[in-house]
Amino acid sequence: MAKIKAVTVHGGHNPSGRIACGASDYIDESREDRIITKKVVRLLKKNGIKAYDCTVNNGTSQRDVLKKICAKCNSKVRDIDISIHFNASDHQRVPDGKTTGTEVWVRDTSAVKGEVARRICNQIAKVGFKNRGVKTTSDLWFLNKTKKPALLIEVCFVSDPDDAILYKKHKDDIAKAIVQAVINYNRVH
Numbered sequence: 312m313a314k315i316k317a318v319t320v321h322g323g324h325n326p327s328g329r330i331a332c333g334a335s336d337y338i339d340e341s342r343e344d345r346i347i348t349k350k351v352v353r354l355l356k357k358n359g360i361k362a363y364d365c366t367v368n369n370g371t372s373q374r375d376v377l378k379k380i381c382a383k384c385n386s387k388v389r390d391i392d393i394s395i396h397f398n399a400s401d402h403q404r405v406p407d408g409k410t411t412g413t414e415v416w417v418r419d420t421s422a423v424k425g426e427v428a429r430r431i432c433n434q435i436a437k438v439g440f441k442n443r444g445v446k447t448t449s450d451l452w453f454l455n456k457t458k459k460p461a462l463l464i465e466v467c468f469v470s471d472p473d474d475a476i477l478y479k480k481h482k483d484d485i486a487k488a489i490v491q492a493v494i495n496y497n498r499v500h
């Protein structure tokens with residue numbers, strides 16, 4: 312496949328406090344997915360890659376948010392679609408020095424999406440998060456309904472204080488890690 316010349320990025324849920332907003336614990340998913348999205352869009356552009364923020368702020372349900380996100384993504388001329396999420400599990404009361412970590416979801420690991428997903432996991436792991444790796448599913452609406460290769464990044468866990476501590480120190484590094492994965496992909500294609 313050719314180089315990645317254009318990318319859409321979005322925060323995966325409605326805004327904080329509304330219906331269909333993201334998870335909230337040590338990290339507020341909806342607030343932070345937008346922060347990471349903006350940083351990634353800015354950095355992609357800085358590196359000569361077209362980037363569009365396809366975040367949706369007016370969904371009436373989770374399905375409606377997803378429909379609107381996919382419609383926005385599909386309206387753009389682009390090579391890949393990236394969704395920014397944060398994971399959630401049981402609330403961990405105290406830090407234990409170990410993050411729960413990062414993972415990236417794709418429909419399958421073929422071609423560009425598998426390679427970029429793996430690169431993103433590896434780059435975010437370099438920031439210090441446990442690398443949970445690339446995971447596949449045919450059950451995520453966003454991955455099924457965009458017409459281009461789609462990746463869903465679960466940056467780290469909102470429910471783990473170790474993840475939150477590391478995340479808060481390294482927001483810029485996480486955005487850089489995602490963009491570096493795209494740049495490194497382009498270097499070898």
Ligand SMILES: [Zn+2]
Nearest residue numbers: 323333396397
């Ligand atoms: Zn989410």
